[in-house]
Amino acid sequence: MPSETSAVRTVNRISDILNCFTSKQPLLNLTTISNTLNLPKSTCHRLLTALEAQGFLARDTAGRGYRLGYQLLYWGMVAQTTLDLRNEALPSLQALCETTGETAILSIRDGNVGICLAMVESSQSVRLTMQVGRRIMLHAGASSKVLWAFLPEPEIRQILAEIELSPVQVNTITDREQLLLELGRIRERGYAVSFEETDAGAMGIAAPVYDHAGQPIAGIGIAAPLSRFPAERVSVMAPAVVDAARALSARLGARMNG
Amino acid sequence: MPSETSAVRTVNRISDILNCFTSKQPLLNLTTISNTLNLPKSTCHRLLTALEAQGFLARDTAGRGYRLGYQLLYWGMVAQTTLDLRNEALPSLQALCETTGETAILSIRDGNVGICLAMVESSQSVRLTMQVGRRIMLHAGASSKVLWAFLPEPEIRQILAEIELSPVQVNTITDREQLLLELGRIRERGYAVSFEETDAGAMGIAAPVYDHAGQPIAGIGIAAPLSRFPAERVSVMAPAVVDAARALSARLGARMNG
DNA sequence: GTGTTTTGTTCCATTTAACGGAATGCTATT
């Protein structure tokens, strides 16, 4: 599944190599990577050596394989601290977490994936967990759906055509028609809701955040265990989420119509 | 200052480009990068476009420039969760923070720079702050000095010859002879101490962590405001730091001599 | 310990993919 569409092949290859590493597969050796990407061993070896020299990768202590390097840690840190959206959002998340008592999440769309940009965890012992930086699929979960429900129709159709609707949990929407209708409902309602679309025993509510140009650029929401959050409670808590999103939008310079 | 020594030029260039971005200079445009690296604009443009396509970089909302992309956030996250040293160290840091009441830091050496790998912040209102992933210079601060004080002599001399001893704070050691002597003192004492070498009004204590092969691979230490930590208190608190380092080493499979 | 397989590393002739100078296009700014 090597990626295409890029002006410099080497960049794609590097990206492909880095994407071989996941939390579940943190340690890979030359042969594995070479096979996965259908890259000749010598080519792969040369790239890996170069990546290691620059700190993209590091050899495991025992020398048994490669892992992601500390340089990525550093760049990730710089990326994080320089995202002004994130900085602006932290107070809103904090407030949202306090008023609802649940984990508050800021998500953004990057192409056809969502990313958790920031998070404030509920202090309750039973709580939903997320990791900053984690990629999420656009079709499942309130924080994901809200990221594209408010885009212009053509863009929505474009994304809908491109993404894969793999089932994640019992209620994941896997039908394109259904999903399109759901996005419509989200627009009407002004916020997205999900029950067990991504995690068993979990639900979520999320509302869109707009930038100064009026473009939907992020989603702010909460995730809670079902046990504490029956469907009836959604309409009670949703306003808090919508308000938080609106407040953040305002802080980013968005002008609300009406 | 483009880096050399790597098998694939493109990898170096990518690394150089990414390193143009810092917390202080998060937003850069084509011309700036092109000038900084002495790279022809067209070449630079092609690379930037490719990097953007793969998520290494992202265009600023207003389209005025490039910033580090979310993909780096993701890779950074994966790197962080897969570093077993970090996972092993967190309990030690937590304990150290509790017994001393100060911010506890785990640092490692990556070539000629140190990196803050993990941190547990003191709950005191006046406290030292660090950021995970931040790069630190090897010659200033206890957590830095301890990273190479216990290396074999030739390696120490090698590093000493390569690094630049720029003054950071009032007490930063900027003389190579002095620094060599200081490293000797650290070896004798078994831990490193610093007073205002990196931050005004701050001090630090750090001890070496050894891996299963007996190699010094990390440093564990505390950083505190001077107001709370006069020189007399060092000898009282140092054992706690040394113990934490020793405990972590043991957990990593290091066998202590004696 | 010896043979065998697997994995990692180096070599080098070939060719393609990256290169970069120059021309063009696009926005702001005055």
Add this chain to the structure above:
DNA sequence: AATAGCATTCCGTTAAATGGAACAAAACAC
């Protein structure tokens, strides 16, 4: 409308990356 400061595209050239194959080093089996 003119200018300046950028960003983008073009295309002939060439060096830089390529990858098959040979070699080396572990890891494994017996």
